[in-house]
Amino acid sequence: MDYEVVIGLEVHVQLKTRTKIFCSSPAAFGADPNTYIDPLTLGLPGALPVFNRQVAEFAIMMGLATNCEIREFNRFARKHYFYPDLPKGYQISQYEEPICERGHIEVLCDNSTRSIGITRIHMEEDAGKSMHDPTAHCSLVDLNRAGVPLLEIVSEPDIRSPSQAAAYLRTIRQIVRWLDISDGNMEEGSLRCDANISLRPLGQMEFGTRTEIKNLNSFKFVEKALEYEVARQLAILKSGGEVVQETLLFDSDAGVTKPMRGKEESADYRYFPDPDLPPLVIKESWIEEIRRNMPVLPQKRYRELIEGYGLSEYDAGVLTADREIVEYFDRVFKTCENAKAAANWITSELFGRLNKASLEISDSP
Structure with a gap:
């Protein structure tokens, strides 16, 4: 029996705001542990959240860039779970009424384009960070990250291979960097994702039992x-076994997934509307103002470079990998008025010199 792979991604994007989502502490990376904290971050009694308006602006930008509907009336909810890096005992998130929903993006993978649906984009606060020291036999908690604003971008289960999943994630990163709402630095944790995966017999509509990495x-x-997870689930199903619904971690050194805990459902989190935050009402005039000020998106620039400038798909892809690169191309083209020559010089000569000097395109005059 042949099986079809079904994958959905939940991408968490840390936003480039000056302060956290519900308090005035800095939202910055790299400070000494527990320096960017305050009564709300610590979950102290009586501390009340005050919403950072720029978070909604960035969420609307991302919603427009991913063809989402922007919800006029949306509200925050409390997501309850017990973990050391969550002092309040709950995370302020959105559940039934997210700010953006029902969108899609076009993803280029294996020389073909696939439309991947976006179920929802919602705003939430990040948790702190637990650090485990096996030599000292203790765990430490850094709350600098707690309260940093996040967008969670939830895809439809439209992804059909691991390579498509990676291409989708690259596209999300390209968009958030293009909009300048996040640096998309995966090493620092400002872009990370959870992957839901299941297998089902080819042609079957019902989903199989899923695991989450x-x-x-x-x-x-x-x-x-x-x-690895495709191979693991396939081996279980072909041997007549049943896949267990669970949450997994990926051991990159061993190249395997390992059980973390049983897979939770939304009921386990006991969502309810946050009584300390009023509903957020988004006016159409604000959406249109944001739309007018947005840059031309990378997918449109990609098509322009191919159809309007006669560049190859490869050159267009390289130039639109980052907004600063294509803007640099525009300046070079104005000087030489030869698109192919400008593209060749940037992708070979300039990139070679920048790499040799360990510099970025922004460092080039």
């Missing part, structure tokens, strides 16, 4: 973890 923080690990 948590906290994947590189394109390579996303692809490798999913490849």
Whole structure:
């Protein structure tokens, strides 16, 4: 029997705001542990959240870039779970009424384009970070990250291979960097994802039992973890066994997934509307103002370079990998008025010199 792979990704994007989502502490990376904290971050009694308006602006930008419907009336909810790096005992998130829903993006993979649906984009706060020291036989908690604003981008289960999953994640990263709402740095944790995966007999509409792989923080690990999990589930099903619904971690050194805990459902989190935050009402005039000020998106620039400038798909892909690159191309083209020559010089001569000097395109005059 042949099986079809079904994958959905939940991508968490840390936003480039100056302060956290519900308090005035800095939302920055790299400080000494527990320096960017305050009564709300610590979950102290009486501390009340105050919403950071820029988070909603960035969420609307991402919703527009992914063809989502922007919900006029949305609200925050409390997501309850007990973990050391969550002092309040709950995370402020969105559940039934997210800010963006029902969107899609076009993803280029294996020389073909596939439309991947976006179920929802919602705003939430990040948790702190637990650090485990086996030599000292203790665990430490750094709450600098607690309260940093996140967008969670939940895809439809439209992804059909590990390579498509990695391509989808690259596209999300390209968009958030293009909009300048996140640096998309996966090493620092500002872009990470959870992957839900199941297998079903080819032609069957009903989904199989899914597992969730948590906290994947590189394109390579996303692809490798999913490849292993496809093989593992396939072996179980072909031997007559049943896949257990559970949450997994990916051991990158061993190249295997390992059980973390039983897979939770939404009921386990006991969601209810946050009584300390009023509903958020998004006016159409604000959406249109944001739309007018948004840059031309990478997918449109990609087509322009091919159809309007006569560049190859490869050159267009390289130039639109980052907004600073294509803007640099525009400046070079104005000087030489030869698109192919400008593209060749940037992708070979300039990139070669920048790499040799360990510099970025932004460092080039």
